[in-house]
Amino acid sequence: MIAVSFLKSKYDRQTTIKLIDDSICELIHVDLMDGIYVDTKNFIIEEIIEDLKSTTKLLDIHLMCQEPLLYIKQLINLNVWGITIHLGSSKNISEIIEFLKNKHIKVGIALNPNENINLLNNYLEQIDYVLIMSVYPGKGGQNFIPEVLDKVKYLENKNVLIGIDGGINKDTIHYLKGYRIDNIISGSYVCLSDDYNKAIEDLKKELN
Numbered sequence: 001m002i003a004v005s006f007l008k009s010k011y012d013r014q015t016t017i018k019l020i021d022d023s024i025c026e027l028i029h030v031d032l033m034d035g036i037y038v039d040t041k042n043f044i045i046e047e048i049i050e051d052l053k054s055t056t057k058l059l060d061i062h063l064m065c066q067e068p069l070l071y072i073k074q075l076i077n078l079n080v081w082g083i084t085i086h087l088g089s090s091k092n093i094s095e096i097i098e099f100l101k102n103k104h105i106k107v108g109i110a111l112n113p114n115e116n117i118n119l120l121n122n123y124l125e126q127i128d129y130v131l132i133m134s135v136y137p138g139k140g141g142q143n144f145i146p147e148v149l150d151k152v153k154y155l156e157n158k159n160v161l162i163g164i165d166g167g168i169n170k171d172t173i174h175y176l177k178g179y180r181i182d183n184i185i186s187g188s189y190v191c192l193s194d195d196y197n198k199a200i201e202d203l204k205k206e207l208n
């Protein structure tokens with residue numbers, strides 16, 4: 001699957017979300033940053049919920065927010081594919097996993113480039129998805145860090161879906177060839193292009 005992030009775009013948020021929703025990608029990747037877990041803040045929760053209410057594609061929500069449960073409770077009524085949180089964003093990771101499981105929503109944990117795969121040991125059996133960050137969270141348009149693919153390799157035979165997020169474009173997509181990656185997130189490469197479908201097709205082509 002390809003999920004497109006609207007963090008960095010030529011257009012305003014509403015227009016970008018509409019363009020992604022109308023495109024051939026599989027999921028809308030929703031990056032939410034609170035200005036606490038990461039330096040940047042990019043949403044007012046009520047506004048973003050309003051923008052996402054009318055979308056038809058499922059939402060792959062990536063919370064770069066401290067104490068994400070507060071937001072999660074407001075987001076779960078949307079058309080959600082899964083919700084991903086960062087390990088360092090709460091002292092109650094297990095409680096959040098439990099909450100999402102009870103709601104039958106896929107739960108993911110994101111690992112920053114400098115975070116070791118062993119940090120997942122206590123959670124791997126309970127979660128559905130691991131999002132390997134191939135950039136440091138906080139902004140779109142950064143350079144892909146290929147070393148994180150070692151973590152993908154480790155996860156390939158585990159019972160979790162694998163995503164990769166950050167710096168994926170037509171020049172870096174080749175790094176992903178041969179890995180089991182279930183969800184590839186691309187942001188600025190698609191949203192700064194003139195033709196979202198062509199950009200997504202170009203990524204898909206490289207994977208075959």
Ligand code: DX5
Nearest residue numbers: 137138140141166167187188
């Ligand atoms: C980084 C975000 C990514 C980012 C992807 O903080 O989690 O999802 O928006 O955008 P590109 O593809 O521009 O790195």
Ligand code: ZN
Nearest residue numbers: 005031062165
């Ligand atoms: Zn993201």
